[in-house]
Amino acid sequence: MGFLDKIFRPLTRSEPWGVHPDERKRPASETPIRRLPPPPLLYLPLSQHVGAAAEPIVRIGQKVLKGECVATAKGNISAPVHAPTSGEIVAIGPITAPHPSRLEMMAITLRSDMEDRWAPLEGLADPLARAPEELARRVAEAGIVGLGGATFPASVKLGLGHRSRIRTLILNGSECEPYLSCDDRLMRERAGGVIRGAVLMRHATGAREVRIGIEDNKPEAIAAMRAAVDGHADVQVCVVPARYPMGSDRQLIIELTGIEVPAESRAADVGVLVHNVGTAFAIHQAIDLGRPLVSRLMTLNGEALAQPGNYEVLVGTLVEDLLAFAGGVRGEPARLVMGGPMMGLLLPSAKVPVVKGCSGILALSATEVARDEPGPCIRCGSCTRACPVGLLPLEMNARIANAALDAAVALGLHDCIGCGCCAWVCPSRIPLVQAFNHAKGELAAHERDKKRTDATRRMAEARSERLEREAREKAEAAARRAAERKAQKAREAAESAASNSEGAPA
Amino acid sequence: MSPVPTSADDGALPALPTLAASPHAHGGMSVAQVMQRVMLALAPATLFGFWLFGWPAINLFAVTIGACLLAERFCERLMGRTSSLGDGSALLTGWLLALSLPPWAPAWIGLLGGFIAIVVGKQVFGGLGQNLFNPAMVARVALLVSFPVVMTQWVVPQPLFSADAPGFIDSLRITAEAPAHPDAVTSASLLGHSKTELARGITIPEALASGPQTLFDWTGLRTGSLGETGTLLVLAGGLYLLASGIIRWHIPAAVLAGIALPALVGHAADPARYLSATQHLLSGAALLGAFFIATDYVTSPNTPAGQLIFGFGIGILTWIIRSWGGYPEGMAFAVLLMNALTPVIDRYCRPRILGRRRDGRALEPTPIDNTGGA
Numbered sequence: 001m002g003f004l005d006k007i008f009r010p011l012t013r014s015e016p017w018g019v020h021p022d023e024r025k026r027p028a029s030e031t032p033i034r035r036l037p038p039p040p041l042l043y044l045p046l047s048q049h050v051g052a053a054a055e056p057i058v059r060i061g062q063k064v065l066k067g068e069c070v071a072t073a074k075g076n077i078s079a080p081v082h083a084p085t086s087g088e089i090v091a092i093g094p095i096t097a098p099h100p101s102r103l104e105m106m107a108i109t110l111r112s113d114m115e116d117r118w119a120p121l122e123g124l125a126d127p128l129a130r131a132p133e134e135l136a137r138r139v140a141e142a143g144i145v146g147l148g149g150a151t152f153p154a155s156v157k158l159g160l161g162h163r164s165r166i167r168t169l170i171l172n173g174s175e176c177e178p179y180l181s182c183d184d185r186l187m188r189e190r191a192g193g194v195i196r197g198a199v200l201m202r203h204a205t206g207a208r209e210v211r212i213g214i215e216d217n218k219p220e221a222i223a224a225m226r227a228a229v230d231g232h233a234d235v236q237v238c239v240v241p242a243r244y245p246m247g248s249d250r251q252l253i254i255e256l257t258g259i260e261v262p263a264e265s266r267a268a269d270v271g272v273l274v275h276n277v278g279t280a281f282a283i284h285q286a287i288d289l290g291r292p293l294v295s296r297l298m299t300l301n302g303e304a305l306a307q308p309g310n311y312e313v314l315v316g317t318l319v320e321d322l323l324a325f326a327g328g329v330r331g332e333p334a335r336l337v338m339g340g341p342m343m344g345l346l347l348p349s350a351k352v353p354v355v356k357g358c359s360g361i362l363a364l365s366a367t368e369v370a371r372d373e374p375g376p377c378i379r380c381g382s383c384t385r386a387c388p389v390g391l392l393p394l395e396m397n398a399r400i401a402n403a404a405l406d407a408a409v410a411l412g413l414h415d416c417i418g419c420g421c422c423a424w425v426c427p428s429r430i431p432l433v434q435a436f437n438h439a440k441g442e443l444a445a446h447e448r449d450k451k452r453t454d455a456t457r458r459m460a461e462a463r464s465e466r467l468e469r470e471a472r473e474k475a476e477a478a479a480r481r482a483a484e485r486k487a488q489k490a491r492e493a494a495e496s497a498a499s500n501s502e503g504a505p506a
Numbered sequence: 507m508s509p510v511p512t513s514a515d516d517g518a519l520p521a522l523p524t525l526a527a528s529p530h531a532h533g534g535m536s537v538a539q540v541m542q543r544v545m546l547a548l549a550p551a552t553l554f555g556f557w558l559f560g561w562p563a564i565n566l567f568a569v570t571i572g573a574c575l576l577a578e579r580f581c582e583r584l585m586g587r588t589s590s591l592g593d594g595s596a597l598l599t600g601w602l603l604a605l606s607l608p609p610w611a612p613a614w615i616g617l618l619g620g621f622i623a624i625v626v627g628k629q630v631f632g633g634l635g636q637n638l639f640n641p642a643m644v645a646r647v648a649l650l651v652s653f654p655v656v657m658t659q660w661v662v663p664q665p666l667f668s669a670d671a672p673g674f675i676d677s678l679r680i681t682a683e684a685p686a687h688p689d690a691v692t693s694a695s696l697l698g699h700s701k702t703e704l705a706r707g708i709t710i711p712e713a714l715a716s717g718p719q720t721l722f723d724w725t726g727l728r729t730g731s732l733g734e735t736g737t738l739l740v741l742a743g744g745l746y747l748l749a750s751g752i753i754r755w756h757i758p759a760a761v762l763a764g765i766a767l768p769a770l771v772g773h774a775a776d777p778a779r780y781l782s783a784t785q786h787l788l789s790g791a792a793l794l795g796a797f798f799i800a801t802d803y804v805t806s807p808n809t810p811a812g813q814l815i816f817g818f819g820i821g822i823l824t825w826i827i828r829s830w831g832g833y834p835e836g837m838a839f840a841v842l843l844m845n846a847l848t849p850v851i852d853r854y855c856r857p858r859i860l861g862r863r864r865d866g867r868a869l870e871p872t873p874i875d876n877t878g879g880a
Contacts, residue, residue, distance in 0.1 A: 022531075262861045262862075265871055269871045335530055341529055375537055380803040384808050389860045390859045392808070412859045412862075412866075415861070423529055427534060428635075429536070
């Protein structure tokens, strides 16, 4: 194949991966950030991050101040939760999760006292002179998670710097999802804070350089960041082409460093770390001002929304309150989506709270989500060209439709990042992401079942082994005792024989 | 206490759409739009064919497409499926088949061809997207093999409104009539004529010199099937498809290269025996096949490497059949042969997955150059 490869490689280098959906970022992206006042009730899920759920440390009826910790991290990969405003804890219990499954999740309910009083906060003086571990600890205490949507605890990722050497820290300001512009606004209005966060993170990770990737459709953000970066020789603003999914780690790393992260490895394994610009800003706030993560920027957009725009929202605010503040919805939105239209989650209702990883709420009208009925695949190959990972979505879908999940895995199902390019471009409107998510879920369930049966089998084996061993030991003991008795008897017999013979008449 | 509904009171929650997964927006063309673009691209060459061959050609075109639509609906009815005529695929199949038929072929050829294309070529495999072979070419080859005389009667162009052209009423008689129609002046095509003459021991330059005027003409005023003579219009349509992103360059370029390369070599080696590359490319169904037939999504590979192999195979096979085979034109056979290889090509030409080598193993991590780092 090597020879054929040499001939074909230049000829078959297909056009760039990904798609370029209608951006629809305006007019929301042109309105300055507005701050949402504290709503009457806030719902703080204990699981707003990847990893173990946080553990509540407050009682019902307890008064808390803004920024006070209400639930602590549990285990190595976890994040604490803080009170987003001052008020009283009124409930700790299950609420409907902001997820299409409608499953329940544990949450702390806080009634706002409308005073929004901060707890006494203390920033870290001269952080660049401190040990990197101390910065990571501060970030962990502030409950900061990946704000791009991955919600991986940021401190854990910073800590990776020392275990696997980091050369380049990448700040992801690409914001490739259509409709969303909160990172754009953040970079335009708070560029200084983002750059400060970048410098702190560089210190915490020991990276040699920082590269900030921004898509070329955000000229104002690029200009603001370039102005703010002035004087930091090792921080560089890089313009990347506007193409979805540029904000995906592996794609951005290739674009900015030329390094291809191997499958089944992490970016840190090749000396790169990617953080969202919002995370950098939150880290600046946590270290310089001592403020934990209690609010975030969020884009409210969609045709069904009266006032699209960007808002600074307290974590735990109900989507309903948020929409009401943004002028309400016109008619009934056809879909409420948390996140962007390409990868966002369908919300079961507006009565769910926003969480740390929520970058936007979309109220989409019927015309925006209109889609034809799925038809048969015509093998046009659009999905193959769009796939940023180089998969064959049409082939994987055909395997999954036939319940041949292992064949789909052999085609690279586990390399799928779920970006939705294939389904977006499909002329037959086949719900490819739905199929892949279904297959991944089935496989995960199989895996769990297998582990469970394996564990049961191991336990059963251990039990039968133990029973066998005990029986064997019992038998051995019995045999030993029998032998002893026999020996005893023989001895006694011998002794009596001897005495008999002694006593026998000559 | 909590006003947040939990799943315990599900009644308060609206029903979710059945397709809950992202993406929540869609782009790109629909299947029907793709088909419409292809038809638009075919329109100039088709209209030229109508003008060149007159009413009988128009009748044949209508009958063929009608037969395809009927057959499609009939099959879907039998299988209890809803009508898919709206996606335009059956119409396009009929259109392509009609373009590949002799322009004055009788109606029953179009009828039979339409049924073969849809029933045997497409629906028995399970309908749109399931067929292994190009339905129009299945029908064309079946007709050619079964009715070689009717399928190789090339009428001399009699443009609409010219003195010799049959009127609409006359055309109905021609279309309805059995094989030989006395009014038609038939002639050979370039490929057919050179093949016959070669068999008689006459070299190609001599054959071309003595042949009829209508053998070869840049502007398309020549004998041939309904849609293939207006080569420049076919080319223009193909370029439109390329420009609008409906097709990629790989298949057409490879087909044309596959025909032109051996033709160049052959002609250079023995001009008396082999036609030149230009003659090969501009005659017969070379351009129509390269841009419109071989590029059929369903029956061609879907990676660039696979498409190059596929197209080049079609080109080479076409040239081989034309030069050494029993038939003067080989495009339809070549397409069907390579269609059969498509699953194999697709199996061996998979794109490289990001972060993996071609064999599927993960890449080795590149060593981290952190000299001088903090």
